Amino acid sequence: MGSSSGQGSSYDLSFKILLIGDSGVGKSSLLVSFISSSVDAPAPTIGVDFKIRQLTVGGKRLKLTIWDTAGQERFRTLTSSYYRGAQGIILVYDVTRRETFTNVSDVWAKELELYSTNQDCVKMLVGNKVDRESERAVSKEEGIALAKEHGYLFLECSAKTRENVEPCFEELALKIMEVPSLLEEGSTAAKRNILKPTQEYQGPPPSSGGGGGCSCS
Template identity: 60%
Template sequence: MSDEGRKDTSHFDHTIKLLLVGDSGVGKSSLLLRFCNDTFEELSPTIGVDFKLKYMDMAGKRLKLTVWDTAGQERFRTLTSAYYRGAQGIVYVYDITRRDTFEALAEVWSKEVEMYSTVDECVKIVIGNKVDKAKGGREEGWVTREEGETFARESGSLFLECSAKTKVSVREAFEELVKGVMETPSLMEETANKDSVKLGGFRAQKGPCC
């Protein structure tokens, strides 16, 4: 799989919509920035919704990914719920050092996906972010890898631990998610030859290409 050496963004075979969800402060925006631009910044919490474009080649197809980053704060839930529509891939993100953000995946975010997702066979991945902090071992109360794997298995999701800061497994996580979408015939049929990003009946303003 490659996204290098091809700058032509006028041609693509499929548009795939990915959505990042999770509590505020878990690093969703940093993961998005690392995946799209291969950079890292300490970012303020997202207000509302942000998104970036990412072009890549996989299995002989040119893909345009629209990757949406949603605010984790409860006051933005009504606003961001509309952005679940049409998402073929869902990225659950938690901070391995904050157990409450992991517990929120089952208590809040999986229920949100079930309530608002309009794609029956959407592919999901669970990302345990900030794994760089566990380099010297995990402190008591931190989320273990086994716990993350168990939740992913029970929710029918893929799983990886990542670090937006050191870029460990970030690219691999998104590649696995996109691969899962491409291996689901019904999803590939609906993503073929789409040239606009829509929210409900409205055309959304596009963010910068990357």
């Protein structure tokens, strides 16, 4: 469904999305679920990983480069540079583990403010693992309230059942496209890629035979 590389000329806009949140909240699973139809649990991310998916949203062909960061403290210094130039950031927590929700404000929102270089960057709060409803420790209302407090978009999803996984990235992309500065960045990035192959017309090769000179009066 989502192609992983694709040709430079096959998309209109290119956006960088960052996934952040505590270790084990399902960031990698969310990404794998979005990129493919697989729901197998991926191995924990070491440092940073990224995947690419092309899709059409709002009549535009988009290339999303999605960076998946490790939530462990020891990898934190590695990830600061990956905030640079991100047009969208998804903060993920696990609805069955309250501390991952608390850390959105205590850790991740602060880190985002510290490292994000893009003032207009669109942020989304995502509560993952809603398939484990009986173990829920954070209500949907609490998630909505926290997102409102920080000015984030909000969605609950399940990487396991793929519930709301596509809308999560599609809604974020739509919001990014509503911000003129981000739209401009995405368009510039796409054009830069398209122009990389030999696009310039060099003109015909020089004639090898002796021509018949010009008849000037």
